[in-house]
Amino acid sequence: MKKNEVEGLSPWKIAKRRFVKNKLAVLGLILLGVITLGAVFGPMLTPYEAHEQQMMMRNQGPQGDNLLGFDSTGRDILTRVLHGGRVSLAVGIVATSVATIIGVVLGSIAGFYGGIRDGVIMRLVDIVMSFPFFIIAAVASAAFGPTVFNTMLIIGLINWTLIARVVRAEILSLKEQEFVEASRALGLDNLEIIRIHLIPNVMAPIIVYSTLTIASAILIEAGLSFIGLGVSPPTPTWGNMLEAARSLTTIQNYWWQWIPPGLMIFFTVLSINFVGDGLRDALDPKLKE
């Protein structure tokens, strides 16, 4: 008879197994995949262009093969919702990348070197955390102009503190361990130790918190665009499509103009939160037995 072979499992494989077992997380991942595919390929499939105005169809509701009707200037809502998904998702992802890079760099410097550098960086974190962040974002966007690029940058620049704190705390405890001592004995310099040995060990929390940051970035973009200080029209985003609902007439009579983009934000953020939560449980063996 064949001997039972015990297959070795890498930490990532264990995490993957745990993740797949989490129903909500898998559901979130599938939903997110569908939304992303829709945003990327959807606009190519609809018979309209995002900026194309049909004067006769202004404020017309869904009819026949037109699923979601038209907005106040006669543009097709479905096309704009799909198109808006590209912008909203892009803002979420780019803003989060900015936040993650800043957070990881500053967090690891603060945690590894300590002393004055730690003091300065942590005060900076305190300052940014005591901002009424939404208000600062609004002011910054009013100052620099409501473009896609500025919105990405502004959201990234105010959202890095959580990641910086997590990375700092992790590195603070990691740097006392023997393998750091060993790599120093092998002649690695500080930068190499941080890059090769410390950051890969902090990867799990970085992934989890980046995922959750995408969700909050999408929500902030939506809020900013809603009050006219995020991405400005005619570029459609889910947030600035909701701006139509600042008129009570639209709220009352034209549901198809604002409920679809709102639901898209909700489902996207919900699925990202499910995935993020699943990742947290999967990657942190301490959390669940």
Added chain:
Amino acid sequence: MKKYLIRRILILIPILIGVSMIIFALIEAMPGDPYSDMIDPTVPPDLIEERLEAMGYFDPLPVRYVRWLGRTLRFDFGYSTNYGAPVSVIMLNRLPNTLILGGFALLFSTIVAIPLGIISSTRQYSVVDYIVTVFAFIGLSIPAFFFGLLMIRYLAFELGWFPIAGTGAGAGYEGVRMLLHRAHHLVLPVVVLSLLSLASLMRYTRSSMLEVIKQDYIRTARSKGIKEKVIIYRHALKNALIPVVTVLTMMLPSLVSGAVLTETVFSWPGMGTLMIDAIDNDDYPLLMGITMMLAIIIVFANLLADILYAWIDPRIKYD
């Protein structure tokens, strides 16, 4: 304790200076000068230039910052260019509305979230826990202003249960009827603003309780035969609520941010709508005053959180 307090308060100074410098620089970066919207185009440009010169508009940024700081320390936030009144007066007019909205939202989310969090942790993986968790996820994921719009569409327009907008002040009622009338206007905005803090507070309470219930002293209490209710509410809850207190005050910045959107959706005359007004009208002194005021509120709330934390939890070391 005293030493800790003094040190903690001293840290506030550089933080507030940093916050104010960044806000000041941002507002200075906004296009247009304070007069660009209010002056008759027939006024000769030289005269405008002269006036701007006289108020120090062309001085270097640091000089203007120091001057602004000096005035602010004396509670002089300058004049609003749009309303033609002192910024402090305008803010004091609007602040109560925001405090009422925010205060009730905080109260409502605490009253609902903590019991739900406890129930969901004591019956981990039960149906109740599942429902509470899903509800929390929904609350964390739906944009609060979108939720508000849905409430207006269905509960206010369709069913007519609640008023659509405003505070209900000035309806001519008196006494109890006035209170009821205003309370009626308060329901939807408070529910909408509470949503996010409610959801996150629920999650925190749940995980904090789960953590505490696993501890040895709870097992000891159980083995002594103490009633489960007493264990949960007398022994576990006290310790579980310690981190929750911090979370409660840490939610303030997001509550302030949420207030901007909630006030916009419900045309609530508070600091949030005032801020959007100020942005739309290039009313820089007012904008500066509002942002600083909100930042100060948040910074002091954080201080309060730290003090509370140190006071509640004797395990915290003060040095």
